[in-house]
Amino acid sequence: LLNSGIFTLPALPPSYYVNGDVQTHCTLLQEPTHTLNYCEDMTFWDHLDVDGTVAARFVIAGCDPNRKAWNTVMGPLRNPEPRAYLWLVETVDNSLQRIELDGYPEGHNFHPLGIEVTPSQDGAPSILYVVNHAREETTIEHFTISPDTPTQALWQRTISSPWFVSPNALAITNETSFYVSNDHLMTRRLPFPLAPTLPLIESIAGLPLSWLAHVTVNPDGTITHKVAALGVAFANGVAISPDGTTLALASTSIGQVYFYDRNTTTNAL
Numbered sequence: 001l002l003n004s005g006i007f008t009l010p011a012l013p014p015s016y017y018v019n020g021d022v023q024t025h026c027t028l029l030q031e032p033t034h035t036l037n038y039c040e041d042m043t044f045w046d047h048l049d050v051d052g053t054v055a056a057r058f059v060i061a062g063c064d065p066n067r068k069a070w071n072t073v074m075g076p077l078r079n080p081e082p083r084a085y086l087w088l089v090e091t092v093d094n095s096l097q098r099i100e101l102d103g104y105p106e107g108h109n110f111h112p113l114g115i116e117v118t119p120s121q122d123g124a125p126s127i128l129y130v131v132n133h134a135r136e137e138t139t140i141e142h143f144t145i146s147p148d149t150p151t152q153a154l155w156q157r158t159i160s161s162p163w164f165v166s167p168n169a170l171a172i173t174n175e176t177s178f179y180v181s182n183d184h185l186m187t188r189r190l191p192f193p194l195a196p197t198l199p200l201i202e203s204i205a206g207l208p209l210s211w212l213a214h215v216t217v218n219p220d221g222t223i224t225h226k227v228a229a230l231g232v233a234f235a236n237g238v239a240i241s242p243d244g245t246t247l248a249l250a251s252t253s254i255g256q257v258y259f260y261d262r263n264t265t266t267n268a269l
Contacts, residue, residue, distance in 0.1 A: 073188060138164050178214070
């Protein structure tokens with residue numbers, strides 16, 4: 001754990017580009033009111049033409065300026081009220097626009113972590129899933145978003161389950177199913193003195209108590225939940241290879257990435 005950097009802060013640059021020059025490849029985006037802070041996840045939103053070719057590419061990012069006051073794993077749990085934001089980035093001119101959450105329930109907190117969106121096929125709306133660490137429980141919010149109104153995400157439903165202990169990252173398998181990593185078994189939601197002690201021990205000791213699951217959203221709004229991988233320490237980011245046959249899962253506590261063979265028919269690993 002010492003070698004993986006748990007107790008040390010590496011001297012990272014503000015930005016970097018693998019195998020290239022960050023100065024010529026990257027642009028630093030900033031927002032004057034400082035709401036573009038603590039961006040936990042972002043994903044490409046591709047707009048495909050009728051032939052399936054990428055005609056335009058955007059980035060959707062989830063940013064929570066209130067992260068220091070509401071963190072269900074590392075703490076604290078002081079104030080969940082200020083809502084976080086979704087942002088739309090145009091990759092051609094790097095313009096930045098906030099995405100409004102249309103129809104989102106009043107009083108339902110919004111603290112996004114993992115984000116995934118399906119490509120838009122020939123102008124059709126896309127499905128957007130967002131992990132939400134709200135006040136009472138962690139849920140997954142289901143939206144639709146359309147190229148016609150790209151700065152409006154229309155809320156569809158809140159997906160909740162006892163299995164969603166600490167959802168983190170998402171990887172979509174189709175419009176109604178996805179993988180989701182659960183990064184901890186023990187969170188700051190536990191009563192004192194179990195929290196904050198047990199979540200901290202799980203993180204620092206690299207206990208392999210987290211898991212990856214595959215979730216299918218049924219037509220009636222219920223879900224089918226299947227554990228895909230067990231025994232991971234701090235399961236974090238998850239991604240599927242372009243051909244769908246390999247899945248990568250990050251283990252934060254021990255600084256490793258696991259690769260799994262994936263059955264593209266059953267989603268089993």
